[in-house]
Amino acid sequence: MFAAKTITIFAAALATLYSAVSAAPTPTKNEVAARQIAPAGATHSVVVGRGGLRFDPDNIVAEPGDIVEFHFLPRNHSVAQSNFANPCQPIGSTAFFSGFVPIAYGQAPDVFQITVEDRNPIWFYCSQTTGNHCQSGMSGVINQNFDSNEFTLARYRARAAEIGGVSTSPAAVGGNLAARVLPNPNPLSGF
Ligand SMILES: [Cu+2]
Incomplete structure (x- = not known):
């Protein structure tokens, strides 16, 4: 300039x-x-299982066209799509789902990606029932509405714990937002 x-x-x-x-x-x-020149979509990496039953980061701000890429750490987690109203349950038959990713050490050989389509909130959770990961706080959000005191990730977690019960996994791997499993582009990076 x-x-x-x-x-x-x-x-x-x-x-x-x-x-x-x-x-x-x-x-x-x-x-x-x-x-x-049209801006290229950014890729936001999320580490699944870093720091315990957590997604890191768990509150992501992404533009339409951006990719959110999940990297899996031990021991056996998943990423599944829900909505705010029904935490720890799939948003319907097209909820995105990574499948379960068991791994003993390091990070998994595959990653899971979704493409953000708009600025509406996208809620996700780990559907592992052994240890009740979602009810224990393993959830996250893309494009939370920061003007609202109600639809927050903290409230999602509080409701997940309050409702309790058992998480449900979506029926199939893939689903909304062009969800796909890909070879990990950088499996040796240290998370
Ligand atoms: Cu988990």
Whole structure:
């Protein structure tokens, strides 16, 4: 931008020097190009099971088009989609689901990705019933409504514990938001 501005000023100075030249400078190529480049979607990494029964981070802000990528640590977690009203239960037959990812050490050879489509909140939980992970607080949200004191991740967790019972897993791996399992692009990175 600084360079483009400098060129524009320089052009204007030239125009003043040589009054025969048109006084109206045209935009530089740089300015036009900058406006036409669409921003690429960002990838937000979430580590499943870091720090105990937790997603890290567990409260993600993402733009439409961004990817959220889940990396799995021991011992056996999942990522499943719910809504706020029914914590620890699938949002319906198309709820996204990573499947269970058992692993003894390091991080799993596969990751689970979803693509964010809009700015509406996306609620997720771990559906592991051994140890009641969701009821113990293993849940997260993408694009929480920060203007609301009601629909918060803290309240989701409180309700999950209060309702209790047993989590349900979605019927199939995949589902909403183009959910997919992919080879881990960086399996040796230390989480
Ligand atoms: Cu879990």
